[in-house]
Amino acid sequence: MIKKKITNEEIGFWIVTIIVLIVVLGPLLWIYLTAFKSASDIFSGSLSKQILFTPTLENFKRLFTEYPFFASLFNTIIISVVSTILVMVISLPAAYSFARWDTGGGHLLFVTISTRMFPGVVAALPFFLLFRNIGLLDTHIGLILLHMYFNVSFATFLLYGFFKDVPVELEQAALIDGYGRIDILRRIVFPLVLPGIAITSAFCMIWSWNEFLFAFLFTRDIARPMTVLISSFWGSIEVQYGTMAAGVAIAILPILIVAWVMQRYIIRGLTFGAVKG
Amino acid sequence: MSNAKNNATAISTYGLGRKPSIWENLSNEKYFKWILIAPLLIVLLVFMFYPLIYCIYNSFLQGGVSGDSAFIAFENYKYMLRDRSFWIPFSRTAQVAVICIFFELLIGLGLAVLWNRDFKGMNLVRGLVLLPLLVAPLILSLVWNFLLEYNIGFINQIFVTIGIGRIKWWSLQMALYTICGITIWQWFPFSALVLLSGLKSLPKDVFEAARVDGATGWYTFKRLSFPMLSPLIIIIVLLRTMWLVRLFDPLYGTTRGGVGTELLDWMVYRTTFVYFDVGYGSTLAIMSLYLTIIISAILFRQLIKALNTDK
Numbered sequence: 333m334i335k336k337k338i339t340n341e342e343i344g345f346w347i348v349t350i351i352v353l354i355v356v357l358g359p360l361l362w363i364y365l366t367a368f369k370s371a372s373d374i375f376s377g378s379l380s381k382q383i384l385f386t387p388t389l390e391n392f393k394r395l396f397t398e399y400p401f402f403a404s405l406f407n408t409i410i411i412s413v414v415s416t417i418l419v420m421v422i423s424l425p426a427a428y429s430f431a432r433w434d435t436g437g438g439h440l441l442f443v444t445i446s447t448r449m450f451p452g453v454v455a456a457l458p459f460f461l462l463f464r465n466i467g468l469l470d471t472h473i474g475l476i477l478l479h480m481y482f483n484v485s486f487a488t489f490l491l492y493g494f495f496k497d498v499p500v501e502l503e504q505a506a507l508i509d510g511y512g513r514i515d516i517l518r519r520i521v522f523p524l525v526l527p528g529i530a531i532t533s534a535f536c537m538i539w540s541w542n543e544f545l546f547a548f549l550f551t552r553d554i555a556r557p558m559t560v561l562i563s564s565f566w567g568s569i570e571v572q573y574g575t576m577a578a579g580v581a582i583a584i585l586p587i588l589i590v591a592w593v594m595q596r597y598i599i600r601g602l603t604f605g606a607v608k609g
Numbered sequence: 610m611s612n613a614k615n616n617a618t619a620i621s622t623y624g625l626g627r628k629p630s631i632w633e634n635l636s637n638e639k640y641f642k643w644i645l646i647a648p649l650l651i652v653l654l655v656f657m658f659y660p661l662i663y664c665i666y667n668s669f670l671q672g673g674v675s676g677d678s679a680f681i682a683f684e685n686y687k688y689m690l691r692d693r694s695f696w697i698p699f700s701r702t703a704q705v706a707v708i709c710i711f712f713e714l715l716i717g718l719g720l721a722v723l724w725n726r727d728f729k730g731m732n733l734v735r736g737l738v739l740l741p742l743l744v745a746p747l748i749l750s751l752v753w754n755f756l757l758e759y760n761i762g763f764i765n766q767i768f769v770t771i772g773i774g775r776i777k778w779w780s781l782q783m784a785l786y787t788i789c790g791i792t793i794w795q796w797f798p799f800s801a802l803v804l805l806s807g808l809k810s811l812p813k814d815v816f817e818a819a820r821v822d823g824a825t826g827w828y829t830f831k832r833l834s835f836p837m838l839s840p841l842i843i844i845i846v847l848l849r850t851m852w853l854v855r856l857f858d859p860l861y862g863t864t865r866g867g868v869g870t871e872l873l874d875w876m877v878y879r880t881t882f883v884y885f886d887v888g889y890g891s892t893l894a895i896m897s898l899y900l901t902i903i904i905s906a907i908l909f910r911q912l913i914k915a916l917n918t919d920k
Contacts, residue, residue: 345728348723349723349724352720353734353738355794356738356740356741356798357737357740357741359741359749359753359756359794360740360744362752362756362763363752366755375761376761421648422648422652423649425644425645425646425648426645426646426648426649428645429641429642429643429645429646430646432642433638435642435645435646436646440646440650442910444649445905446902446905446906447657448905449851449901449904449905449908450657450660450661450898450901451855451874451877451897451901452874453857453874453877453878453881453897454660454661454877454894454895454897454898455656455660456881457660457663457881457882457887457890457891458659458660458663459659462659480652481652481656488649513641542743542745542746544745544746544747544857544858545857545878548861559745562751563747565751566754566862573755576755580748580752583745583748584744584745584748587743587745588744590743591740591742591743592736592740595736595739598739598742598802599799599802602742602848603844603848604848606844607803607806607807608806
């Protein structure tokens with residue numbers, strides 16, 4: 333085969349693409365570099381020290397010993413996993429019902445998804461007072477419930493799209509063959525939407541993992557998740573840049589891995605299923 | 610089609626010539642579909658209507674949480690219409706939304722056109738560009754706050770090295786635009802990839818025909834690509850509007866509402882949780898809700914339409 337000559341246009345194409353990648357990935361890369369820098373390198377103010385430095389684990393050491401990092405990591409995991417399970421228990425049947433029978437004639441689906449627009453700050457005050465009265469402030473259950481409310485409409489809408497992809501004819505054939513309703517769901521519909529369920533769950537977990545407003549207002553100490561802990565490094569009198577970078581490096585690692593694994597579905601999830609990506 | 614389905618149900622439930630049991634009755638789709646949806650409706654009812662009614666009720670009251678409140682009818686609303694500390698964050702939020710969406714679309718469209726070809730490493734580029742999209746906006750704003758620090762921030766150090774000099778990113782004049790910049794940085798890949806998926810799905814033969822007829826690249830783009838992309842552009846604009854009017858986390862990670870960056874949700878937060886003025890805070894929240902209802906009414910009709918025309 334004759335080797336194709338590289339044109340000017342191709343060079344331009346790759347220059348732009350590489351600049352875009354540097355702009356997008358630079359800050360993420362920089363966080364991982366800073367996490368391994370000593371305080372004197374961080375505050376040195378010279379560019380060479382930003383790139384050429386002796387790696388150290390002192391930031392991680394301080395993060396693990398001086399701050400309740402593992403406790404808040406554990407809180408984040410518990411809250412995101414349990415709230416996602418609850419969301420799925422509620423959203424799966426509802427999404428199936430919307431997709432198969434158009435329950436409520438489209439209006440109900442519209443109401444469901446509009447609730448995603450309900451401003452968090454509007455809900456925050458009434459729930460703050462209610463939770464204070466019934467003792468749910470700074471508890472895992474309190475935040476789990478709020479994250480469930482926050483994700484349930486999104487999950488229903490996304491799953492609705494996946495259920496719509498399952499042809500009705502399959503189910504009708506099974507009905508005629510004498511399968512019961514539950515059998516049809518278990519043996520035919522469920523396996524077909526399993527990827528959709530996985531993707532929706534992943535999104536719900538990420539939204540819960542990232543959620544800040546409720547976490548910040550409703551937790552102080554016991555149930556404090558990671559986003560709130562990390563944000564506290566910058567609120568203090570002496571800004572703990574190194575510790576913050578170490579915390580951020582660990583906190584975003586799972587998100588980056590998940591984003592890489594499900595890259596084909598990110599656009600679909602972010603557009604509520606409207607764009608297949 | 611639905612007739613056939615009903616017949617099938619009839620066969621499975623009543624075909625045996627005996628009285629249906631309770632379970633069979635419940636699994637009749639007339640009830641079954643509502644049973645499936647009931648938990649969702651209960652959750653929405655509890656979690657939506659309680660705060661809503663609470664806020665509407667409190668917006669007619671004056672005073673704090675301690676109970677010494679008085680009924681003042683529409684005074685809060687009247688006050689709000691004259692309140693500069695409401696209208697300034699309000700117009701600022703609109704400004705942020707317009708700036709962010711404009712630049713995200715502009716950069717996104719450019720990159721979509723650029724990447725709309727077969728090249729080695731397409732999947733790699735797409736995967737890498739998507740990475741920051743799912744990271745918490747709060748965390749990214751903390752990272753950017755650090756990167757843009759005046760003395761030790763990496764960006765200013767580069768600027769000094771290449772001779773531009775330090776820039777005061779968090780000054781009164783710059784801070785709002787800096788926040789816009791951070792948001793655009795995180796979200797332009799979203800526009801780029803949505804539009805790219807649109808470009809890839811356009812029919813090839815139309816473009817062949819245009820090329821044969823001697824149309825220039827710009828002309829084809831203006832007359833063919835752009836009109837075909839407009840449904841996607843509408844979706845991007847609406848989704849981004851919905852997220853941007855709720856912008857809160859990046860403010861917490863950077864300016865905390867100071868230096869001329871207070872936006873709508875931050876103001877509601879400050880009124881209710883810092884000043885504990887529940888009455889007025891509820892009024893602002895209700896107002897903010899009305900605005901978003903209008904946006905979402907347009908948005909989700911479009912989304913449902915997009916989902917259904919796809920089939």
